[in-house]
Each structure stands twice: as C-alpha cells, then as structure tokens.
Amino acid sequence: MNNASLNHNFTQLRAGFLANLVVAASVGAYGSVLGLLAAKKGIGWGALLTMNLSIFAGSAQFVMVDMWLPPLPIAEITLAVLVINMRYLLIGASLNPLFSGTSLGHRALFMHLVADENWAITMARFHRQKITTYFLLGGGCCVQLAWCGGTMVGHRLGAVIANPEKFGLDFAFVAVFTALVFSFWRGKKDILPWMFTVFLAIVGEKFVPGKWYILIGGIGGALCTALLPEGKDEGKEK
Amino acid sequence: MIERTYFVIAAAAVVTYCLRFGGLLLAGRMPKTGRFKRFMDALPGTILLSLIAPAALAGGVWSLLATAATALCSLKTGNVFISMLLGVAIIALSRWLAL
Known part of the structure; x- marks a missing residue:
C-alpha cells in the first residue's frame, strides 16, 4: 500500500x-x-x-x-x-x-x-x-x-x-x-401484519412458556406480510 | 454461572457475525423480489412489536398510556431518545401519584 x-x-x-x-x-x-x-x-x-x-x-x-x-x-x-x-x-x-x-x-x-x-x-x-x-x-x-x-x-x-x-x-x-x-413502519400496508403480530405475541405469551412468543409474533407477522397480495399498496404510496 | 454467561455471549456473537458476513457473501444469491424479500423486510418491525405488546399490556392502563404516548411522539418527532424519556416520565409520574 x-x-x-x-x-x-x-x-x-x-x-x-x-x-x-x-x-x-x-x-x-x-x-x-x-x-x-x-x-x-x-x-x-x-x-x-x-x-x-x-x-x-x-x-x-x-x-x-x-x-x-x-x-x-x-x-x-x-x-x-x-x-x-x-x-x-x-x-x-x-x-x-x-x-x-x-x-x-x-x-x-x-x-x-x-x-x-x-x-x-x-x-x-x-x-x-x-x-x-x-x-x-x-x-x-x-x-x-x-x-x-x-x-x-x-x-x-x-x-x-x-x-x-x-x-x-x-x-x-x-x-x-x-x-x-x-x-420500521412503512405505511398502511403494515397495519394488518402489525395487528396480527400484536395478537400472536399476546396470545403466545399467555399460552406458551418462556420467551417463544417473540419468535411466534415476529415470524407470524412477517409471514402475514409475505403472504398478503402485493402491489395495490405500493402503487398508492408513491 | 460465569461460564454460562460467557457461553451465551459467545453464541450470540457467533450468530450475529455469521449473519453480517453471511449476508455479504450470499448477496448475489438472495432473492431481491417476491415473498422471501418481503418476509425479510417485515421482520425487524414485527420482532420489535412482539417484544413490546405483552410487556405493555402486563403493566396495566398507565403502561398502555405511556406506550401510546411514546409511539405518538416517535411518529411525530422521529426522536428515539425524547420519545423514550416521555414514556418513562409518564410511568414515573403515575407511580408518584399512587404513593
């Protein structure tokens, strides 16, 4: 060098x-x-x-x-x-x-x-x-x-x-x-997955021992985003 | 206990480093569109959210109120530190009033 x-x-x-x-x-x-x-x-x-x-x-x-x-x-x-x-x-x-x-x-x-x-x-x-x-x-x-x-x-x-x-x-x-x-909030398209995440996390915390609810909520919510139809939100946002 | 402490830290460090370096190495091979990408993009937000929700709920009405105030402040100002202070101040206040 x-x-x-x-x-x-x-x-x-x-x-x-x-x-x-x-x-x-x-x-x-x-x-x-x-x-x-x-x-x-x-x-x-x-x-x-x-x-x-x-x-x-x-x-x-x-x-x-x-x-x-x-x-x-x-x-x-x-x-x-x-x-x-x-x-x-x-x-x-x-x-x-x-x-x-x-x-x-x-x-x-x-x-x-x-x-x-x-x-x-x-x-x-x-x-x-x-x-x-x-x-x-x-x-x-x-x-x-x-x-x-x-x-x-x-x-x-x-x-x-x-x-x-x-x-x-x-x-x-x-x-x-x-x-x-x-x-990490990216607009309206996050509303449904985030609500689903909150629901999963709270239910998971109640019924599953330990800290697994973090993964249950996180992965479940992200899967919800991945499985929702793409396109209509992205068109609206910009 | 001491060994367990450093074992946990070492495991977390190895995992984190592998993800950092692995991402760079795999860059060419990761899907840049589609469901996998959307899953990965959504993950940080949903992980944080599932950390918060049960803890906010467990603290009762004041805790929910403080969480809402923190969220609103963060959305409006974008300042993480001020928002955090606001939430903590509301909880502190509620406990002082209860005394």
Whole structure:
C-alpha cells in the first residue's frame, strides 16, 4: 500500500467517524438504559463490555438482558438473537456494491463493525458520492465508542440508584422499543401484519412458556406480510 | 454461572457475525423480489412489536398510556431518545401519584 492510498483511507475513516457523531449521541443515550437494566439483572461490567465488543447489536442485546434470568436459557437466547439479527443478512447483502474489489479478509474484518446506524448513514452517502469501506468502518468505530461509553455510564448508575422502579426505569425497555419500532413502519400496508403480530405475541405469551412468543409474533407477522397480495399498496404510496 | 454467561455471549456473537458476513457473501444469491424479500423486510418491525405488546399490556392502563404516548411522539418527532424519556416520565409520574 503506498502513501497516497493510506492517506485516502484515513480521510475516509475520519469522514465516516464524523458523519456518525449525530446518531452516536442517541446510541450513547439508549446504551445507558441498557447499562442500567444490565446492572439491575446483576450482569457485571466485564460481561457487558464483552457483549458490546463481540455482539455489537443494540436490540439483540436488550433482548438478551431482558431474558437474563438464571439459569440462563442458552438455546432461547441464541435463537432470539438469531431471529432479531436476521436483518443483518439483508444489511450485509446491500453492502455488496461498496465492497466490490476488496479481498475476502478485508470483508471478513470490516463486516464486524456494521450496525444499523453506520450502515444507514453509509448507504445514504454511497448514493451521492464516492466513498470506500473505510467510511463504513469509521462510522462503526464511532458508534461502538458511543455504545460502550453509554452502557458503562448506565451500568455505573445502575449500581448507584437503589430503586429504579420509582423513576419508571423498568419501563425504559418497552419505551426504547416502542420508539424504535416506528423507524420500521412503512405505511398502511403494515397495519394488518402489525395487528396480527400484536395478537400472536399476546396470545403466545399467555399460552406458551418462556420467551417463544417473540419468535411466534415476529415470524407470524412477517409471514402475514409475505403472504398478503402485493402491489395495490405500493402503487398508492408513491 | 460465569461460564454460562460467557457461553451465551459467545453464541450470540457467533450468530450475529455469521449473519453480517453471511449476508455479504450470499448477496448475489438472495432473492431481491417476491415473498422471501418481503418476509425479510417485515421482520425487524414485527420482532420489535412482539417484544413490546405483552410487556405493555402486563403493566396495566398507565403502561398502555405511556406506550401510546411514546409511539405518538416517535411518529411525530422521529426522536428515539425524547420519545423514550416521555414514556418513562409518564410511568414515573403515575407511580408518584399512587404513593
């Protein structure tokens, strides 16, 4: 690698980092909620940090912490993470054009730091100007830093606040997901599948032991979308 | 317990990484239209929703109210953090009033 391309990679890395600072603030904020919840469940900061660095997926980590009751249901947690992160298959696939011409090792290394946030910002930028995978990586570093910082601060607070229920913090989990779910709302065509999802999840939670209702509702609702006739909504929307 | 903790984390990490890298590797072979694509597109939303619904219901009237307020705020402002704060504040308020 010559000097000029090294320089270019660094410029891209920095540009990606800076472009993600906006979302990093909210990543840090909701990371602090995860840290709080984790501390309440008795998860140590070392385990939490290991989760951040090795898994690096917000919603999946929230679900893991929620399901964290000894003895840990390993199969259920792993399956829940698998289903929640299934979207990364699509996210990974959509990055294919950006990675064109790179080696397999380069791909294997860079894909680890792909989160929803830096992926979204990279894809938006990719349509407008010429960027490289280093832009994606820079964003990943920025989001990872905010994620670790936020969760660690939250974890520390969790050890200090004795009675988080009083401040409604046990509700933070539901609130975070309720706020996040609307970023996936795509208009009227989602009404029926989403109602079906809510129904399945509530019934599943009542009658099926454990956390399987997450998968029952999620897969059932998505199947509903897949099986509904396509076309009429898409014509109306644009 | 410690081993179990790190075993769960390792399993989740391997699964997540395989999906990230697998998506990139399989990019050429995945259907870009049709039912499979629509199923995959719908999944993140429905998964989050089935996480929320039973928990919101279990908390009673105030919990449903706070969930609705969070949802509305998120739809209007698009700000995840503010919406979350609003929901938490409503729950906190309801508990203070009950005292």
